[in-house]
Amino acid sequence: MTSAAILSSGDLRRQSGARATYELLRAQIIDGTLAPGERLTEPVLSTQLGVSRTPVREALRLLQAESLVVELPTGGVRVAPLDVDDARRVYDVRARLEGLLARDAAERIRAEEVVALNRLVDLMAAVRDHDDEVLRVGADFHALVETLADNRWCAALMHQLRGQVDRYRALAAHERIGTNEHVDEHRLVAQAIASGDPDAAEVAMRDHIHSSAALAEQALRLASVAASGPSTAPAGSAAMPRVPAPATTVTAESTTPAEPIAAPASSDEQE
Amino acid sequence: MTSAAILSSGDLRRQSGARATYELLRAQIIDGTLAPGERLTEPVLSTQLGVSRTPVREALRLLQAESLVVELPTGGVRVAPLDVDDARRVYDVRARLEGLLARDAAERIRAEEVVALNRLVDLMAAVRDHDDEVLRVGADFHALVETLADNRWCAALMHQLRGQVDRYRALAAHERIGTNEHVDEHRLVAQAIASGDPDAAEVAMRDHIHSSAALAEQALRLASVAASGPSTAPAGSAAMPRVPAPATTVTAESTTPAEPIAAPASSDEQE
DNA sequence: AATCCGAGGGCTGTATACAAGTGCGCAACA
DNA sequence: TGTTGCGCACTTGTATACAGCCCTCGGATT
Numbered sequence A, B: 001m002t003s004a005a006i007l008s009s010g011d012l013r014r015q016s017g018a019r020a021t022y023e024l025l026r027a028q029i030i031d032g033t034l035a036p037g038e039r040l041t042e043p044v045l046s047t048q049l050g051v052s053r054t055p056v057r058e059a060l061r062l063l064q065a066e067s068l069v070v071e072l073p074t075g076g077v078r079v080a081p082l083d084v085d086d087a088r089r090v091y092d093v094r095a096r097l098e099g100l101l102a103r104d105a106a107e108r109i110r111a112e113e114v115v116a117l118n119r120l121v122d123l124m125a126a127v128r129d130h131d132d133e134v135l136r137v138g139a140d141f142h143a144l145v146e147t148l149a150d151n152r153w154c155a156a157l158m159h160q161l162r163g164q165v166d167r168y169r170a171l172a173a174h175e176r177i178g179t180n181e182h183v184d185e186h187r188l189v190a191q192a193i194a195s196g197d198p199d200a201a202e203v204a205m206r207d208h209i210h211s212s213a214a215l216a217e218q219a220l221r222l223a224s225v226a227a228s229g230p231s232t233a234p235a236g237s238a239a240m241p242r243v244p245a246p247a248t249t250v251t252a253e254s255t256t257p258a259e260p261i262a263a264p265a266s267s268d269e270q271e
Numbered sequence C: 001a002a003t004c005c006g007a008g009g010g011c012t013g014t015a016t017a018c019a020a021g022t023g024c025g026c027a028a029c030a
Numbered sequence D: 001t002g003t004t005g006c007g008c009a010c011t012t013g014t015a016t017a018c019a020g021c022c023c024t025c026g027g028a029t030t
Helices: A017-031 A042-049 A053-065 A084-108 A111-126 A131-149 A152-171 A180-194 A198-227 B017-031 B042-049 B053-065 B084-108 B111-126 B131-149 B152-171 B180-194 B198-227
Strands: A069-071 A077-079 B069-071 B077-079
Touching (some): A017 A042, A017 A053, A017 A152, A042 A053, A053 A069, A053 B053, A084 A131, A084 A152, A084 A180, A084 A198, A084 B084, A111 A131, A131 A152, A152 B084, B017 B042, B017 B053, B053 B069, B053 B077, B084 B198, B111 B131, B111 B180, B131 B152, B131 B180
Antiparallel strands (some): B069 B077
16 A cells, blocks of 8 residues: 555545545544654655645645644644543534534525425434444434535534544544434434524534533543553554643733634535 | 735744745735635736745635635635625624633633733723724733633634634724623623633623624624615625625735735734 | 637646755764 | 764755646637
8 A cells, every 4th residue: 555556546536636635634634544643744645645745735734724733843744633631622612513503504494404304313213223324314414404504604614623523533433323312312403493493403403412422422431441451552652742731821822823724624424 | 026025024034935925815815905706826926925836825725724715616716705694604603612712711710810801801991992902902801711711622713713703894894892881791701701600601702792793793784885885786795706896995906005014913803 | 790719828736846944863072 | 881063864845847727819710
């Protein structure tokens, strides 16, 4: 592997090299092929992927904007470290954003769209025994809500977050999501949206995400414990090379975070 | 000449050309020097700014990730159109994000930090007659809340939104923000945070942002009407592919002026 | 006169070349 | 043997060169 075959495989070649590189690296960061903390250098990636530094550079910028890689003080980037404690924060933000989407959806939904929404919930109930199916249907559900909401700013930020969420999900291996509660939550959200009640929809969706967060956090903790049991870390340890981030220290000095954020992303959703 | 002098002026030269280019273009998009819908081509920007296409390209990618420019189907970018109807959505999202920040701040705040928070509110009350001062203090206030919250994901998304918010604010010319109500809202938020009540803090902040949104929207509508008075076209009604320059005052393309750049305004916040 | 076709310019995307800064290792010295 | 200094290799950041594409403009044809 390695080598240029990576990019030429599949239809990635079709797209621009920069975009293909971006998507490949993004996928590898999310699934852990590229370990947290691992440094990414342009020449290496160039030769490995069979493209020049220019598209690689562009891809890295995109990933940086998405906070999937972080800038090193000397320049260059490394894969963003994965702080399990941050998972809750990511889900907190997501809960608000998706809650807003549900609200907007409730304000705009029309009769024929209610049908599609309910159909997805029914479908989810039908396949509840197969987690992967539930996952897929859940993705469709949230995607539909996003479409109904027609709020591009909120959607853009959601895309922004998706990479982070997916990273933590990948870490959590598989959570048990095919539960009756999980399906019921979706039904509640759907009902609130269908009935055109924005407040109820927002609350229902926010609660649902928080509920999902609890599941993910639990699975995450288990996976984390299991992973750090035998050896601290196999191949690419380096989870936190430096700056153990000791305490809170709420100094006000850092007035300039100065890192924008992106929002391209493909179309994968979750629960 | 024009051109290269732009980047060499000030200490922008110090930074990497790409970053300087990014910040310059960002500022110009926000303040309207670069009109919504205007196409940005790499060769032109290169010669105007006196750098090669590479850093320009990088800057454009950053701006694209921030949704300040949008990709054209043929490739290349144009300044993102400004849809006044979207202002509400931007503020809606911002309300949730800042609300979450306020919540997290309430959960983490400590005694000595309460002092700083209250001091800012008092300061705001003291300068309430000067809108620009109120703006500045308000920026510090929100920045402090963000720091207290210590939620980097939420903060990252906020930064993402900031450009959009600032664009609409720039369009709204000046809203009257030095009102007692405005100051009181901040005090309520501060009290909720200081008392360590997350729910109250989130609600107070969200309400405050929505209140600010109403002000901004009003000013925006006025400005919009004023701008589009003569010509019938209602400002940036939608995505008008070509011939932009409907709405606001400043056209770009001037080519000349010595240095209209002025303050990059790296740390501007809002109310 | 209107339309179709072809040449041209310009733009993006990609590749390569060049310069400067940084860290690391090795070697010499105390 | 420990320490210190020098030098090298590597990296990023920037500039330039090259290829393909689209869009436009001009002319010839029907």
